[in-house]
Amino acid sequence: MLKLIGAVMVFGSCAAFGFLVARQLALRPRQLLQLEQMLRVLETEIVYRSTPLPFALRHLAERFRGPLADLFGQAAANLEEMDGADNRLCWERAVQQYRGALALKEGDWAILLELAATLGRSDRLHQQRHIAAACAHLRAEEAIAREDQRRYEKMAKSLGVLTGLLVVLLMY
Amino acid sequence: MVQTVLRVLAPTVRACLQRMPSGWAERIEEIRMRARRPLEVVTADGFAFVSPDGRPVVRPQGAYHVSEEDCLQTLNLLSHYSLYAFEEEVQRGFVTVAGGHRVGLVGKAVVENGRVRHLRDIAGFNVRIARERPGAAKGVLPLLLTGGRLLSTMIVSPPQCGKTTLLRDLVRMVSNGVPELGLCPRKVGVVDERSEIAGCVRGVPTLDVGVRTDVLDGCPKAEGMMMMIRAMSPEVLVTDELGRREDALAVQEAAGAGVVLLVTAHGQDLNDVARRPVLSAIVQSGAFDRFVVLSRRKGPGTVEGVYDGQFRRLAREAIPCSS
Numbered sequence: 001m002l003k004l005i006g007a008v009m010v011f012g013s014c015a016a017f018g019f020l021v022a023r024q025l026a027l028r029p030r031q032l033l034q035l036e037q038m039l040r041v042l043e044t045e046i047v048y049r050s051t052p053l054p055f056a057l058r059h060l061a062e063r064f065r066g067p068l069a070d071l072f073g074q075a076a077a078n079l080e081e082m083d084g085a086d087n088r089l090c091w092e093r094a095v096q097q098y099r100g101a102l103a104l105k106e107g108d109w110a111i112l113l114e115l116a117a118t119l120g121r122s123d124r125l126h127q128q129r130h131i132a133a134a135c136a137h138l139r140a141e142e143a144i145a146r147e148d149q150r151r152y153e154k155m156a157k158s159l160g161v162l163t164g165l166l167v168v169l170l171m172y
Numbered sequence: 173m174v175q176t177v178l179r180v181l182a183p184t185v186r187a188c189l190q191r192m193p194s195g196w197a198e199r200i201e202e203i204r205m206r207a208r209r210p211l212e213v214v215t216a217d218g219f220a221f222v223s224p225d226g227r228p229v230v231r232p233q234g235a236y237h238v239s240e241e242d243c244l245q246t247l248n249l250l251s252h253y254s255l256y257a258f259e260e261e262v263q264r265g266f267v268t269v270a271g272g273h274r275v276g277l278v279g280k281a282v283v284e285n286g287r288v289r290h291l292r293d294i295a296g297f298n299v300r301i302a303r304e305r306p307g308a309a310k311g312v313l314p315l316l317l318t319g320g321r322l323l324s325t326m327i328v329s330p331p332q333c334g335k336t337t338l339l340r341d342l343v344r345m346v347s348n349g350v351p352e353l354g355l356c357p358r359k360v361g362v363v364d365e366r367s368e369i370a371g372c373v374r375g376v377p378t379l380d381v382g383v384r385t386d387v388l389d390g391c392p393k394a395e396g397m398m399m400m401i402r403a404m405s406p407e408v409l410v411t412d413e414l415g416r417r418e419d420a421l422a423v424q425e426a427a428g429a430g431v432v433l434l435v436t437a438h439g440q441d442l443n444d445v446a447r448r449p450v451l452s453a454i455v456q457s458g459a460f461d462r463f464v465v466l467s468r469r470k471g472p473g474t475v476e477g478v479y480d481g482q483f484r485r486l487a488r489e490a491i492p493c494s495s
Contacts, residue, residue: 050259052252079253083183084245087253120253123290127256 007171011164018160022153027103029145034068035104035112036138043131046124053120054079067101074098075116091116111137176271176378177203177301182245185211188236191226200301201332201472207243207295210235216471240295247294250275260390262291264366272302272371272379302371304379308334308473309341313353315478315486316462320354322346322408324433324459328445329466334473335436336368336412338466340379342434343369343410347382358432360385361406363396369412394418401429410434420454427459441465441476442483462486 038060045056054076061073071094078090095109115134119127178186181203188211189203202214210221210232220228221235229235250267251258261267266276279294316325325342329335349357364370364387370377372389381387386404388396393411395418400406409431414423415438426433439445442463446452454460463479478486 046254046256050254050257052254052257054252054254084249086244087248120248120251120255122255123259123262124256 003171007168010171011161011168014164014167015160018157018163021156021160024103025145025149025153025156028105028108029142029149031066031068031103032108032138032142032145034064034066035108036135036142038064038068038072039115039131039135039138043128043135046131047128050124067098071095071098071102087119087121088113088117108138108141111141174271174273174301174303176269177273177299180246180249180269180275181205181299182242182249185236185238185242185246188222188224188226189213192222192228193226196220196228202301203297203299205238205243205246205297205299207238207240209238211238216468243295243297246297250297259290263288265291266366268367268371268373270371270373270378272304272368274300274302274366274368276300302368302379303337305334305337305341305473306344306380307341308338309345312338312464312475312478313342313345313350313355316342316464317353317355320356322355322358322432322434323461324427325435325462325464326414326433326445326455326460327436327464327466328439328442329436330440330468331438332472333466333468335466338464338473339410339412339434339436340369340381343385343408344380344382346408346434347385357382357384358407359405360408360410361400361404362387363391363393363400363409363411364389365391365393365396365412369410394422397422397426401426401431406431408432408434412436413438414454415448415450417450420450420457423454423459424457427457433459442479 041060041063042056045051045059051059057072057076057079061069061076074094074097075091078093079087082090091113095113099109111134115130118130178189181189185205189197196213196215199215200213201216204212204214212219212221213228220230221232223229223234224236250269255262258267262277265278266274268274276298277291277294278296279291281288282290282292316323327335327339343360343362346355346358347360349355360382362369362381362385364372367389370381370385370387370389371379372387375389377385377387386400386406388400391399393414394416397409397411400409409426412435414435423433423435437445437451439448439451442465445455458481461481463483465476465479467474467476469476480486
C-alpha cells in the first residue's frame, strides 16, 4: 500500500514537472509578445506625446494585464520614489521583484534592462531608435521561443509522464 | 530654503543646503553645482561655498565637492527621467521647475548643421531661485494709473534686479483688481516664453498671477502676442524681455488693437534703451506711456525712477523694494 502511494507521488511529481516546463515554454513567447506590444505603446507615449517616463509607465501598467504590467507599474513607482537614483537601478529592483512570476529568460531580461538604462536619457529621436532596437531583439527572441515551444512543449509533457512511469516501473 | 527647489536637487546636495544656517538659506539667489568642484551659493552680497555640514565657507578646500553622480541624480529629478520631454528646454539651455525657478544647464553640446541639437553629459547647474514678493509693485502701481486705467508700461532693468518679480506682482494686482486705487480686475494675457512669470508646470501656473490671468506658456513672444490677441481678447498683454526684431511688430499690432501692454526689457537705464535699435524703435512709436527703471542699489527691486512717455521723471525719490 505504502509502495503504491509512493509510486503515485513519484509519477505525479515527474508528470507535473514535465507540464510545468511545457507551460513555461508556452508562456514565454506570449510574454515576449506582450513586452514588445508594451514597448510599442511606450514608444508612442515618448515620441509623439512626450509623456514623462513615470506617467507613461503608469499608463502602460493600467492598460495591460498580468505580471509585466505590474512590473512596469513598480518601475514607475521606483522612479518616483528612489530620489533620483540611476534609472537602471530602479528597473533592476522592479525586475527582481517580478521575474519569478514570469517565464522570461536571462537574455530577455538583459534586453529590457539594457533599454531601461537608456530610457529618458536622450532626445525623442534616439529614444525611438533604442526602443525599436529592443523590439527587434524581442521579436527575434520570440521567434526562437515559438520554435522551442513547437519543438519541446509536447516533448516536455510526454517526457515527464514517461520518466515518471519509468521510475515507477524500476521501483517495482 | 524653498522646498520646491530642494526637491529637484540630488539628495547629498540637498542635505548640505538643508543644514545651512537659516539667515543664509533665506537669502540665496542662486545655487551653483559643477561636477568635481565645490558647491556654491550666491546671495545679494556675494558668494560662498558650502561645506558638507552646511557652513558657508570661503576656501573651496573645505566645501562639499559635487560629484558626477550628484549631477546625474539632479538631472533625473529635474526631468522626471524624461529628457526627451525637455528637448526644447535643453536646447535653450534651461528648464523651469515648479515654483518658477529656472535651472540653467551646461554640458557637452551636440551640434547638427551648426545649431545646438542637444546637451549631453550635463555637468553644471545654476538654480535661480524665484521668490514671490506679494506687494513688490505696491509703490509703483499708483504711478502707472490714470483714472483707474492702467497705462502701457515698460520695466527697464539690468539682470537680477527683480524685474520679473515686479512684473509678476503687477500682473497679480491688475488681474485681481485694487479697489483702493480704483483699479477694476482686468483680463490679463501673459505670454511667458521662458516660464518665469507664471512658473507653469504642465500648463498650470504655480505662482500667483491673479484670477483673471491667462498664460500662454513657453511660446515665442511675437507669435504668442498675436495668438493671445486673436484668441483670448486680453485687456492687458504681458510679456518678458522684449528685444527681438519681430517683437517690435507684435507690440505695434497690440497697441493698435487697443491692448494695454506690460513688458520688461534688459537695460541699465533709458539711455541704454534708446541706444538699442529694436527697443528704441518700439519706444519711439509711442506704444508706452510709462517706464519703470530698476536697479539693486538698495537691494533687488529698487525703483530708480518712473518716467512718462516723454521720458519725464514722475517720482522724485527712489522707491525701495517694499517686501
